[in-house]
Each structure stands twice: as structure tokens, then as C-alpha cells.
Amino acid sequence: MHIGFIGLGQMGSAIAANLVKTGHDVKVWNRSPEKAAPLVAAGATLAASPADAASGEVVLTMLADDMAVEAVTFGEDGILAAPNKPIHVSLSTISFALAEKLTAAHAEASGSFVAAPVFGRPAAAAAAKLFVVAAGPAQALAACTPLFEAIGQKTFPLGHTPSAATIVKLSGNFLILSVIESLAEAMTLAEKHGVEKAALLEILTGTLFGAPIYQVYGKILVDQSFRPAGFAAPLGLKDMNLVAAAATDARVPMPVLSLLRDRLLATIAREGDDIDWSGIARTVADNAGPAS
């Protein structure tokens, strides 16, 4: 398939590489073009602009925030300026409001928009083991199926309203961070009472909590491996702010979410921007005093 890929950060580069590897004809674009070099070396083409990247059947975006997605879509030489009306697939986490705006804009331009946010950290992206939650027009979803298969281990189709996929992704990220927070609280309690974090984790994952999320983040918490960040705290904060915007819109009080946002603020203020979002565990522990 002739496709485009915009956004070559840690996640985007890994995903795009899998698309190239699967044999697709991929035009890549990134604001800082030097990041495209390894992909071009692997067989991708360098696009001259987002519009150029959008000259195939499908263009995928994997960008840091709403502003970046808006820039490559609505900006000069943006996706909407491509004459061929491609399917625009947004893999990154965007706001509920932007999902609705993109749906409307592409429909008006006779193109189509698919929200297909992914679950997984950089290692899962590299291993093509992401989970894809996809919503959009049936025909567009069908057309994208081989792409999703190239980058993930499973795709969850969620109907024809793109913003539904956005809500699921935001909910998922909220739930991940809430697991980290509560696990950190429990581990701090256990440790202060003489039970090692690793021992607690082993029992949890061996009983009722045997899910990847407890295994992956539990190990990070036990090892305190918060740097380098797989998903930096400021990105986590951005996502939690998107959840909060959707919650405010719908008048849903989410006190755990509120707590997580304050926790991220504290963690960023105390530790800096380069810590992983799971670094909130350090703030949890610090608030229980010096390690004994």
C-alpha cells in the first residue's frame, strides 16, 4: 500500500519501521527531518510536506499533542491540502474535541478520518505488539486492517464514531496511571512494615492481579527504573488533562483522576521533565518520609 507516516518520535519511528518492514511503500515526514534518516535507510521515502506524505491511500499520524496534529492537518501544505483525499489515521492520543473536529473536517473534504489510538510502550511498538483501538467509517477501517496488523498484536474495532476510540484510549491511560498510583501506595505501606516490594508484587500478580499492566509497571516500581522515560511525565500530564477535559465536558467527577494530575504536577516539579510517568511512585514514597 502507498501510505504516509507523520511523526517520528520514539513511538512513531518504531511503528513506521514495522510498516516499512511489512512491505508497504511509506513516505515519512517529521518536523525535524533528521529523525527520518534511519527509516529512509530502511526503505522509506522522505516526504516534502505533510500534504506530500498524504498523497497515498492512507496517512498515519503519531504526534505529541493536539497542536501538532492540528498543524499537520490544517496547516499550509497540510493533510487536508492533499488532492487525493486519503484516509487519515490518528494513532496518537488526541482530545475528544479534536477527534470530533477532524471527523467533521475530513467528512467535509470528502476524505475520512479514523481514530486508532494504540496501547503499548516503545518496546511493544518495536515488537509490533501494540493493541489498536479503531473507530471510523466501516470502509476506511477495512482498508486499514493490514496496517493495523503490521504494527500490533490485536485490533479492537469500535464502530464508526472516531471519538469513541479516543475516549477508550483516554480511559485506558487513566486506568494505567491509577494502577501505578495505588500500587505505589501499597508498596510503600508494605515496605514500611517490612514486606519487600518484590514479594508483594509476586503475590499480587500470582493471584488476582495477573495482568500485563501489573507485571510491567510493578517491575518498574520495584526496580525504580524511572529514567530514561518510556513515557515521560509531562506527556502523561498532557493525557490526564485530556481526560479531564472530556470529564468536565460530560460533567463527570473523577477524583482519582484529580489526584493523579496533582501527583504528576508534584513529580514534574520535584524531579524534572525527564522522568517516566511511573515516577509518581517516587513522590508517593517521598511523602512517607526518608527510606528507613
Next chain:
Amino acid sequence: MHIGFIGLGQMGSAIAANLVKTGHDVKVWNRSPEKAAPLVAAGATLAASPADAASGEVVLTMLADDMAVEAVTFGEDGILAAPNKPIHVSLSTISFALAEKLTAAHAEASGSFVAAPVFGRPAAAAAAKLFVVAAGPAQALAACTPLFEAIGQKTFPLGHTPSAATIVKLSGNFLILSVIESLAEAMTLAEKHGVEKAALLEILTGTLFGAPIYQVYGKILVDQSFRPAGFAAPLGLKDMNLVAAAATDARVPMPVLSLLRDRLLATIAREGDDIDWSGIARTVADNAGPAS
């Protein structure tokens, strides 16, 4: 083995039945003796007192709260009054402080104490699928192994300090309720944005959250099957108060725990004492206004 079993509530009756079924010689005791009838019909003996129930090698207790455990242990004709110095195994969730008190009291009386709290709801107890977290003197743990095998699917030995098992159990219950709360918040958000709770749950458990705790409680939340209670909200509140006592002791701030206690208080105040602790999900939803 000659053993005793004290406390024949919903959980205790199910567990004791499995011990009888496995061929152990079980003397049962309950404050309201009529609850013993089905077990006696199945082959158990009715004990005349807690001390009588403690006349074998091991006596297990499965009781509602610290006060009940203290009564059958330290009271007149209590476990400590039994001349044979049995191993006392506490299967129910008790406070950190009581675990330490029982350890000391049994040691002084030349007996031994094992904390072996279990994870699982009544259905798991009936199916002998509990998880047992056991800590106490090595010899006592070894002696109890066949009993744990008769009632659970897996035993996690946790060293020789009984209170360690108590902390793990309390941490586990805290984590369970935190899953319920965050899942309820996410489901409420999703539903208000047009995504069905069941659809969200399917994606969660199909991706990063594929653990029994999400499957079991997720289904309860989707079905809103909060009555009859498998674990009533006031018992949940009692447990969360035990976690809070251990946290206060060790100077560990646990804001998610604080939130859960307030949520349980609200749920009990609004819904009554007979709702399952997962009924906090109803309070979460009610605070987002009338269902649309």
C-alpha cells in the same frame, strides 16, 4: 487431621465444608450454633466452645472483625484456654496490631500463630479456589500445608512473621477496591460519551488489564449486580479502616485509600448496609448526575 474451625459465615462455611470433604476431622463452632447444621450433616462435629474447637492440632478462625477474633481467642473458654497448644490459623483479615498481639500471646502460651488470610469471594471459597498468603513459624506452616491445599488453589508462604501476611492481605484488598473505583470512574466517563461499559471492559481485559480482578468486578459493574452482597460495604469499610490504621502507624499517606473510605461512607449512607462494596460504583455514577 484433627482440626477446629471457628466462624461459619458465608466464607467460613464454604471453607469448612471443603476441609470436611477432604477427609479432615473437623470440630466447628459458631456464635449462632444453627449455622453449623449443614456442616454437621456433612460430617463435622459441633464444638462446645472455642476451646473445644481448639482441642486438635490446628484451629482455624474466619471471623468478621478483630473483636470477634479477640473474643474467641482471649475470652472465657477461648482458644488460649485449650490445654493442647494448637496452631491457631487466622484466615480472616485482621489488623496489623492484632496480628502482632496474637503472635506474642500464642508464643507466650507455647502455641503458635499463623496468619493465613485468603483472597477470593464466596464462589471461590466454595470451589476451593482461594489464594492463601501464609506467614508464621516454619514448622507450623508445614503442618498446615494440607489444609491450605484443601481450601485454595495456591499458597504463598511469606516467612515467619505473621503480620507480614496481614499487610499483604490489607494491601490486596486496598488494591481491589481501588480497581473498582477507577474502573467505575472510567465507565461513567465512557458511558456519558456514548461508549458502552461492556465495550470498554472488553477492550481493557483484552489488552493490558487481563486479570481476574478486572474480569470479575468489571462484570459486576456492567451488570450493576450489587445485591446480594458477596462482600458487604461495611465489611469493606472495616478493612479499609484497618489499612488506614497500618498506614497511620507507619506514617504513610495513602490518598487513594482516603478517597475509597469516603466513597464507602457515602455508599453506605445512601444505599444501606446490604450493598456490595463494589456498589461504590453507584455513588460514582450518581455524582455524575441522572443517567441520560
Next chain:
Amino acid sequence: MHIGFIGLGQMGSAIAANLVKTGHDVKVWNRSPEKAAPLVAAGATLAASPADAASGEVVLTMLADDMAVEAVTFGEDGILAAPNKPIHVSLSTISFALAEKLTAAHAEASGSFVAAPVFGRPAAAAAAKLFVVAAGPAQALAACTPLFEAIGQKTFPLGHTPSAATIVKLSGNFLILSVIESLAEAMTLAEKHGVEKAALLEILTGTLFGAPIYQVYGKILVDQSFRPAGFAAPLGLKDMNLVAAAATDARVPMPVLSLLRDRLLATIAREGDDIDWSGIARTVADNAGPAS
């Protein structure tokens, strides 16, 4: 003085009336012009546009939100389009970011900007008993002094950076709502234990809490007079969101603020948009179950 006044809601009309009464020559403008009628009857002139209202020495704005202030300032025939470079005084609560944007825009246009948010509910505005917190260029502040004296009981000059006044106003509103929340929690506790709300309030205001804020809102809580709203809950939520934006910017975790936002969301969801922000007290009470 020749001045203009833009924004004739409940607060703006009362303030503008005092300016007319003091003898100033006031040109008024409102998006829905019919609201200007009583003021015109009292001696004001109807302006044709925001720019027209800004044709005197000073133009004051008292508007619902940032968007409204941006519209009358930067829009077609907006304040910046007035040729005479008036002093723009913003009396309403705006965001920290907008305060900085307006400061820069007026400076660039050779005009000047003063942030002069006011404390007080409609009754205080009508009685010219507002408190004014004013920051901006010294000369501009001096020029506005007679205006502030006409509308308030006291002016607090806060230096030459307008956004400082904004932060103080946002902090003040946050503190007001935090008083309401904690007072509501205490009153609910007292009432459930047989102590009347009014008795508690009398002791509080007669001892350490003898400030207007406890007297005014305490009475509202005792009387449960949440409608009609003096300051509607959605406006309160808007303000708390502005505080949160400033806090997020500066990486300041504010857990009481987070709690207040969730409380407002719940109150709006359950009670509707027309309840006073102090109506969070009803949600506090509802979460403690039916009144006994």
C-alpha cells in the same frame, strides 16, 4: 470623566450604575443591547460598538469569560480599534494567560492595561462596597482611582504587573470556595450528631472565624438559599478551571482545588446550571445520605 463600560450582566449593571451616579459620563455597551435600557434611563449613553465605548479616557470590562473579553478587545470594532488608546480596565476574573496577552497587546498599541478584579457578590456591587485589587502602570492606576472609589469600599494597589492582580483574584475565589466546602462538611457532621448548623456557625463566627466570608456563606448554608444564584456554579467552575490552569503552568499541586472542581461538577450534574456555587453544600450533604 469620559468612560466606557462593557458588559451589563448582574454585576456589570450594578457597577456601571454607580459610575453614572457618581457623575461620570458613561458610554455603555452590551452584546444584548436591551440590558442597557435602565442605565440609559439613568443617564448613560448607548455605545455603537466596543470601540465606541472605548472612545473616552478609560474603558472598563465586566464579562463572563476570557472569550468575551477577547471578542470585545481584539474583534472587529473592538477596544483596540479605538483611535484614542484608552486605559482598558478589566474588572472581571480572567485567566493569567489572558492578563499577560492583554498587557502585551495594549502596550504594543500604545495604550495601557489595568487588571482590577473585584471581590463581592451582586449586593456588594450595588452598594458600591466591592473590594478592588488593581495592578498596572502607575499612571494608569492613578487615573482610575476615582472610578475605583465610585464602585468599591477599598482599593488594593498591587504594583505594575496586571497578571499579579489576576492571581490574587483567582486565589481569593479558590479560598472562598474552600471555605464553603469545609464549612459544609463541618455542618453536615455537626447536624448528624445533633448540633444545629446555625449553632455551629454562631460559635465559629463569634470566635476565630469572624470574617465576612463565614458570615455571608455561613448564612447561605444554614438557609440553604442556593437559588437564585448570586454566582452560578458553572461560573464558579470556570474560575476554578482558571486557577487550575495557572497552577498547572507553575507546577503547583493543589489538592483542595481538585476536590472543589469535582464537587462543582457533581453539583452541576445533579442540580443543574442554575444553582449557586455554594450549592456544593447540597452535594456534601447528599453524600452523607438522606437527612434523618
Next chain:
Amino acid sequence: MHIGFIGLGQMGSAIAANLVKTGHDVKVWNRSPEKAAPLVAAGATLAASPADAASGEVVLTMLADDMAVEAVTFGEDGILAAPNKPIHVSLSTISFALAEKLTAAHAEASGSFVAAPVFGRPAAAAAAKLFVVAAGPAQALAACTPLFEAIGQKTFPLGHTPSAATIVKLSGNFLILSVIESLAEAMTLAEKHGVEKAALLEILTGTLFGAPIYQVYGKILVDQSFRPAGFAAPLGLKDMNLVAAAATDARVPMPVLSLLRDRLLATIAREGDDIDWSGIARTVADNAGPAS
């Protein structure tokens, strides 16, 4: 009047001194008798036991916690052992449950119990400027009036149920700490945006927040004078736990209270036991990162 005074800590000594100064005949008792020396030098008599201290018409207690009050009341040679059935006045903050227990015990012993908790820090106690909230049998209250006048600036009679005074005192302490927390959050926000804490405080107390509580604690927060403690954080935690017990009893969720307890836990864990309870402001600031 012949009276007794039990408990000569920082507060008790100051109060007892005022009773001596007013001409009452005061028998003092303290667990560590050396603390009585200055009072004896000033004219008090040293009692041989709590019962001896209770040999006059009234015996007042000012003690650290419930346990201490129970010890001097129910213990050997305790107040209840005094043959003359004095009026027992509890000036310190006790639990709701203990207030009810003391009411019943004294009634049964044909004595009477008055709960008369006081508001004020050591400086106010020394200056006889406390506020007294008193509840108990009418005759007993009348008899105590001159004593209350000797130690405080105003007495608030609250009817004949002692526990009502307890609830008011607990509510008041909760409200004080909630003022400290929210003021600390606001000051941290202001400071990070370039507004000095003192400037914010001046405006607050000059407008809607002109109450002693904002003046006294505002100054402590501006000066960061958290040591030596006027009211140590662990005592604050003890009081907040009493509020929580009363709230749990009555099924009243109090999320601000929950937050305050976690804040005190963090502050004690990080700063030690000797910091004033207003030291929670330091934890608030620390969670916003290093001072800039």
C-alpha cells in the same frame, strides 16, 4: 472556689495560672509533678492524686488524649474515686465516644460532667483570651461560669449534652486546619507567579477574610515559623483522627478532612514530630518543587 486542675502541659499551666491569679483555691496534679512547681510557687497546692485534686467543687482536666483522660478519671485514685462528687470539666479535646462515656459514668456516680473545650493557642491561654464552648447540666454550667470567665474572653453555652461541645470543638479544629491547607496552596500558587505571600495575605485579611484565624496562621505561614510548635503536628493528627471517628460513626464523607490527615502524615514523616501542625504548609510547598 475550691477547685482542682489536672494536666499541666503548655496549655494547662497557662490556664491554671489564670485560675490561681483570679483568687481560686486550686489543687493541681500532673503525672510529672515537677511541672507543678511554678504554680505552687504562685499559690496553688500540689494534689496527691487525681482524686485528691477532685476533692473540691469542680475539677478541670486539660490532657493530651483520651487515654490520659480515662486514666485520671477511671484509674485508681481517679476522679470518680473522689467521695464528694465534683463537677468534672474537660477542657481538652476528647473523642465523641469518650464524651458520651464520661457523661454516663458521672451521672451514674451522681456527679456531673461538663465538656468545655477551648479554642486558642498557648499565647491566648496565657492572656486569658480563650473561647470556651461549654455543654452540660444547667446547674453545673452555672457553677462553672466564674471559672470560664477567668480563663477566656467569651463562653458559648451549648445546651445540656456534653458531646455537642465536643463535636463543635472537633469541627472547629478541622476548619482551622482546612484554612491552613488552602491558604498554603494559594500562597504557593501566588509565590510561583511572583506575588509575595505577605501581599496576598494583606489583601485577604483586608477584604473578606478578616478573621483571627487568617491573621494568626497567615503570619505563621508568611514567616514559616513552624518551630517551636504551638500545637504539634502529632496532636493535630490525633484531633483529625477524632473528627474522622465521629464522621465514620455518622457516615459523613469528609474529603477535605481525609486530605488533611494525609497531609499531616506526610509532614510528620518528613519533618518529625516537633513541627507545628501549620507545618503542613511546608509539605504543600515542597510538593511544588524547590523554591525558585
